[in-house]
Amino acid sequence: xxxxxxxxxxxxxxxxxxxxxxxxxxxxxxxxxxxxxxxxxxxxxxxxxxxxxxxxxxxxxxxxxxxxxxxxxxxxxxxxxxxxxxxxxxxxxxxxxxxxxxxxxxxxxxxxxxxxxxxxxxxxxxxxxxxxxxxxxxxxxxxxxxxxxxxxxxxxxxxxxxxxxxxxxxxxxxxxxxxxxxxxxxxxxxxxxxxxxxxxxxxxxxxxxxxxxxxxxxxxxxxxxxxxxxxxxxxxxxxxxxxxxxxxxxxxxxxxxxxxxxxxxxxxxxxxxxxxxxxxxxxxxxxxxxxxxxxxxxxxxxxxxxxxxxxxxxxxxxxxxxxxxxxxxxxxxxxxxxxxxxxxxxxxxxxxxxxxxxxxxxxxxxxxxxxxxxxxxxxxxxxxxxxxxxxxxxxxxxxx
Ligand code: HEC
Ligand code: HEC
Ligand code: HEC
Ligand code: HEC
Ligand code: HEC
Numbered sequence: 001x002x003x004x005x006x007x008x009x010x011x012x013x014x015x016x017x018x019x020x021x022x023x024x025x026x027x028x029x030x031x032x033x034x035x036x037x038x039x040x041x042x043x044x045x046x047x048x049x050x051x052x053x054x055x056x057x058x059x060x061x062x063x064x065x066x067x068x069x070x071x072x073x074x075x076x077x078x079x080x081x082x083x084x085x086x087x088x089x090x091x092x093x094x095x096x097x098x099x100x101x102x103x104x105x106x107x108x109x110x111x112x113x114x115x116x117x118x119x120x121x122x123x124x125x126x127x128x129x130x131x132x133x134x135x136x137x138x139x140x141x142x143x144x145x146x147x148x149x150x151x152x153x154x155x156x157x158x159x160x161x162x163x164x165x166x167x168x169x170x171x172x173x174x175x176x177x178x179x180x181x182x183x184x185x186x187x188x189x190x191x192x193x194x195x196x197x198x199x200x201x202x203x204x205x206x207x208x209x210x211x212x213x214x215x216x217x218x219x220x221x222x223x224x225x226x227x228x229x230x231x232x233x234x235x236x237x238x239x240x241x242x243x244x245x246x247x248x249x250x251x252x253x254x255x256x257x258x259x260x261x262x263x264x265x266x267x268x269x270x271x272x273x274x275x276x277x278x279x280x281x282x283x284x285x286x287x288x289x290x291x292x293x294x295x296x297x298x299x300x301x302x303x304x305x306x307x308x309x310x311x312x313x314x315x316x317x318x319x320x321x322x323x324x325x326x327x328x329x330x331x332x333x334x335x336x337x338x339x340x341x342x343x344x345x346x347x348x349x350x351x352x353x354x355x356x357x358x359x360x361x362x363x364x365x366x367x368x369x370x371x372x373x374x375x376x377x378x379x380x381x382x383x384x385x386x387x388x389x390x391x392x393x394x395x396x397x398x399x400x
Contacts, residue, residue, distance in 0.1 A: 142168070182264075312334075
């Protein structure tokens with residue numbers, strides 16, 4: 001019997017084999033999160049915990065996305081990766097993506113691979129002495145990304161990651177803006193990357209970039225990847241805007257803050273929102289700089305003021321308890337995020353002394369952590385202090 005998607009070890013090319021001719025693409029990919037998908041120091045502890053708690057049930061499931069070559073060449077299990085060859089360790093690599101023949105359904109990696117001499121891509125023209133080329137429509141579509149960026153719990157059906165489904169229902173799908181149009185371009189607002197994909201190839205009006213930046217500033221900072229850190233920051237800052245209004249009330253003042261998603265093709269935050277956090281920090285000072293009100297501040301412990309409203313998603317397990325463990329997700333207990341081209345409104349009632357009515361300085365910041373401090377603590381990685389990234393800020397002077 002022919003087994004679908006099962007191949008001999010070595011069936012997929014090592015990315016070094018592509019680097020000689022596709023240098024620039026290789027450089028970009030090699031610091032992208034796709035490259036790190038298996039070795040990722042935040043993924044590994046979560047994955048190993050899942051494996052222990054489920055007695056190995058999750059090994060292949062998680063591996064399908066985080067080590068697709070390993071799963072397709074029977075190098076997983078065991079979960080510790082001790083059977084991995086050099087290619088399998090490279091996470092979501094060139095030859096995994098460019099030998100996908102079909103996306104059966106854009107969820108839980110339901111794709112068919114066809115590794116070999118034919119590399120599939122968006123153009124299907126050009127000459128390479130190393131491989132044949134084939135135009136592949138699926139590579140030009142969001143569903144290609146959706147195969148992995150849409151995760152449903154295999155037994156409970158709880159939606160773990162909904163980036164693709166959310167994009168598909170949103171305004172960007174309708175206007176035809178794909179994942180590739182925002183994540184495979186030089187950066188927010190720059191659509192074209194003219195040049196050659198290989199020194200042997202032809203001049204093209206756009207060569208898709210392979211940095212795949214998202215919100216992982218903290219991760220790239222830890223890896224020492226300066227440029228990738230900046231790219232991630234640019235993405236976060238392109239995503240949101242704030243609008244703040246102040247009104248006098250009997251007790252003092254009410255602030256109404258509109259948080260707008262102006263740049264992301266999906267909700268913000270998206271992806272592993274059960275370990276991420278986004279929130280508003282509000283500070284009011286008087287003309288002398290005395291702080292009259294704060295909320296959403298980061299405490300000494302590096303945890304955020306618990307009374308804050310967070311934008312993220314929280315799971316409930318079988319016993320009805322809240323849990324950050326995706327493998328225990330039975331249902332969604334809480335999900336507050338900001339839809340593409342949509343907004344959320346938060347009001348803050350601020351009590352003020354009667355004499356504090358003039359020259360008030362209001363600062364509102366939208367802050368983001370790609371991993372909450374709670375999640376970092378739970379992963380047990382010593383000494384992690386997760387920084388917050390400012391996505392947007394609004395300042396106003398108020399006289400009531
Ligand atoms: C996550 C999947 C993924 C990975 C990993 C990946 N690519 Fe791509 N690549 C794509 C997609 C999708 C496109 C087409 C994008 C589009 O249509 O805008 C593409 C486009 C290309 C192109 C076509 C450029 C052109 O304009 O003709 C080349 C060449 C290429 N990739 C090579 C590589 C190499 C080499 C690597 C590894 C260093 C790599 N890719 C890794 C998904 C991937
Ligand atoms: C000996 C050089 C060479 C090597 C090695 C090489 N390529 Fe290419 N590749 C090319 C050239 C040349 C083109 C055509 C570029 C052009 O004209 O735009 C190309 C085009 C591509 C395309 C575009 C196909 C399309 O439809 O647009 C993909 C995808 C691709 N290569 C993937 C890979 C992968 C993956 C590897 C490693 C397993 C690899 N290449 C190794 C030279 C090479
Ligand atoms: C084989 C599965 C797979 C495919 C196909 C895939 N991705 Fe990913 N992607 C991942 C995984 C896994 C990660 C996270 C790796 C990690 O952090 O450990 C990731 C990370 C990312 C990130 C980085 C997010 C951050 O927090 O910085 C972006 C952006 C991204 N992918 C976009 C895309 C786009 C666009 C496509 C389609 C062209 C695509 N991906 C196709 C599996 C995939
Ligand atoms: C209109 C542009 C746009 C489109 C279309 C788009 N994204 Fe994004 N994406 C962004 C921006 C901006 C961010 C940064 C904000 C953030 O991290 O939430 C982002 C963040 C991400 C992240 C990081 C997760 C996070 O919250 O940090 C992933 C993963 C991702 N996108 C995947 C995708 C996939 C998959 C698609 C297609 C289904 C897609 N994006 C479509 C603009 C876009
Ligand atoms: C169908 C694909 C898929 C499966 C299955 C999957 N993941 Fe992921 N995982 C992703 C994608 C895509 C991302 C990146 C999302 C983002 O950046 O927002 C990711 C990111 C992560 C991250 C965050 C890494 C970081 O650096 O922020 C962790 C941790 C993680 N996954 C753990 C797991 C575990 C544990 C399992 C198995 C129980 C698993 N994943 C199964 C697709 C998958």
